[in-house]
Structure formats: structure tokens, C-alpha cells
Amino acid sequence: MFKARYKEMGGDLKVVKLNRCIRVNTKKISPDGLKARLEKRRVVLEKVPFLKNAFYIKSSKFNLVSCPEYLLGLFYIQEAATQVPAEIMSPKGLVLDACAAPGGKTTQLAEYCDVIAVDNKADRLSILENNLERLGVDNCIAYLIDFRSVQNKFNYILLDAPCSGNFMLENNWLRKNNLKRVEERSELQKELIGHAISLLNKDGVLVYSTCSLEPEEDEFVIQFALDNFDVKLEKINCIGDDGLTNIFGKNLDPSMKFCKRFWPHKTNTIGFFIARLRKC
């Protein structure tokens, strides 16, 4: 079923071997500085061409999490696609990370500005706290609350919404997932994006992302936002295919092409979707 859907979207259900990727913690070290230190340990790195501060691990004789540079918080092991949302947001002031744990994007955003991180799962939030400590982040406040209970206004919000995931993330993803689950996620995502927009100041920026390739969790959620709220899509300068404007018999807003979807076999990343909205 998913294979036929992906074909209709111009994609493919092709599992690719991903390069492990790390993000440099520029609060502590420069990319060149980290590269020199890891190369001294015979780790072979290659710059990720579409990211500012990331390297692919081409080879390493040991598990990177056991090396001093990891324990010192000089880098974070973070898949390449998941580094794009913070980069394309490039916030100039306080940002709300709405579904923050385990903290990859939170700690990345903290390199730009102060961050309010919220998550409603205690075990996941404790992983975030551990990452904040390891990376030496000193400008983040974390709350164990449901994002929907936040009432403050923001100029920047990142909503990396809970989603059904994609076939690159787990071996039995196809067996575990079905359209009912996708639809359930879609309803939650619409609720979350609606609340996120209500918290945005005028001209505020919302970056919405998922690691789902299902239009119900991606373009249809954005279409819901365009139909019901005073927001517009902004062009994103990054890799990936343009967002779908016509799918499963539905005509979507032409500006949907400004969104980006990452097909693993094309971007050599996990499946991913990203949109940048501005409140009018």
C-alpha cells in the first residue's frame, strides 16, 4: 500500500545505507577544531554539503560515543535531515521548541539564541536534560508540560511534530503502520499547528517538520493551516523535492511547492518533511 502511494508521489520505498552524521557544538568548538581533533584519533570525516556545521563519519575504528570529544559535548550525533529545521529557521531571538525531547534540535537552536523547550514526556525530557548538560547549554529553560498548555507569544516556534515516522527509522515500520495511524497522527498535528500559530506574534516564523513521508502528516497539515489561519508559506533554500501541490486527487495551494520533502534515495537522509510559515 505504501509503495503504491509513494510511487504516486514521485518517491520510492527504497532503503538506503545512511552515513552517520555529527553536528559540531559551536558553543564549544569550531568545525575545523573538531575535525582536527577527531582526525587525530583516525576518524575520517566529510563535510555535509548542505549543512553549516555537520560532518559525515566515513570511518571510525571505535564507537564515537566513547571518545572524549563526545563526552566533552563537542558534538552531537544527529541525522543530517533533522539538522535542517534549525538551520532554515536561523532565529534572531527567543524560540519555542514545542516538542523538544530528546534535544537535538533544542541544543542546535541554543547556538543561535535562548530557547524555551517543552515536552510532555518525563523520560524523554530527562534525556534532553542530559544532553543540555553534556553540551554545556546555558540558555535553555525546559518544561515538562503539554505544548498545548503554553499561552505566551513568540516570534519563533519550531514544531517538530510527533509523527508516524518512516521506513528508514525502523525495520518493521511497514508492518507497524497503516493509514488509520497516519490519520490519527494527522489530527493531532493539525491541533498542534493550530496552537503553534495562535502563539505566534505578527510576522513570527513557524517551522513545521516531521519525519513522515505521508501527505496526511505533511502537506495536508500545512493546507489546513493555510485554510484556517492567517499564515503564508515561505521559500526554503535547502535540498529535497518540492512539496506536493496535487496528490491523491486533492489540489493543494500552489505555494505548497515551497515546502521540502526528503526522499531517502534522493537525499541520502531519513525521510523528512519541512515547511516554513510566517504569520501575516
Added chain:
Amino acid sequence: MLDTFVSKFTDKKIKFIKIGIRYFLDNKELEKNRLDVKEKFFGLLLGHDEEVDKFTPSFGLLDLLSKMSNEKIFVKDIGEMDFLYGKHLRVRHVLRIEGEKKIGFLKLVQNEHDENIGYGKYVGEEGKIQVLKHRMDRGIFLKRDKEKVMH
């Protein structure tokens, strides 16, 4: 209890706020961003009180102290690896020792890049193989990662 720990390294005071059993660095700028609910984590974690009368510092505090204090032991690459695996420091691990060489005193352990990797108790070096008894090191992040993933 944070004050007592800090006083073992420096006469300077560190301003903090306390949330539950945890201490965080006082940060007036960050405070402006607070929401109207109780936070779990606020800026730089400095440490926490244990159930018994014991304070556990964070690595943020040890980093901070390493900029305020000269009670440090600098270690070679091999010393760094061994210390991060929970081992005591021996003479062959040590590059140099700064500050007072008083037995029983706490020392910050710094790598060749002057980055803090933990701390321990100085036990002397004259004619002794052991220099510093290990108290805490950054290898704990590996253990925490494993525990949290298993849950």
C-alpha cells in the same frame, strides 16, 4: 551545600537559584523568558543535593570552577582516557599540577586542552604511584545514555 563544594576550589561565590533539589546558575536575562509554570531545567545546571547529606556537582559547575580556580591537575591523552573510564590518576598520567598540593584536597582534572573532564581527591605524588583518587568523570554521560535508552 553548593557553597561548601565551591569553597573547596575558590573563595568566590556563585549565585544560584534552586528548583527542587537542583541548583542552577542565577541568570537574570534568561529569567525574562520564563513561562508561568514551574520549570524543570533553567539554564546552566550546577548540581543537586543527594538524599543523604551530599552534593553532586554538574559538569557545568566543574567547567565554571575550572575558569575560577587553579586547583587543577592537567593530564596527558592516556590519562584522560583512563580517567574517563573511572580509573584513579597515576604519576604517568599527569602533565602538571597547579594550586596547592595538600593531601585530601579536591582537584579539577583538565585535559591537554584545559577542558574539564571531572574531579578527584589529591593523595600526593612523592614516592607514590597514585596521585588522585577518582571522584567523578564525564564518562557518566555514556552510562546515562545507555540507561535512558534502555528505559
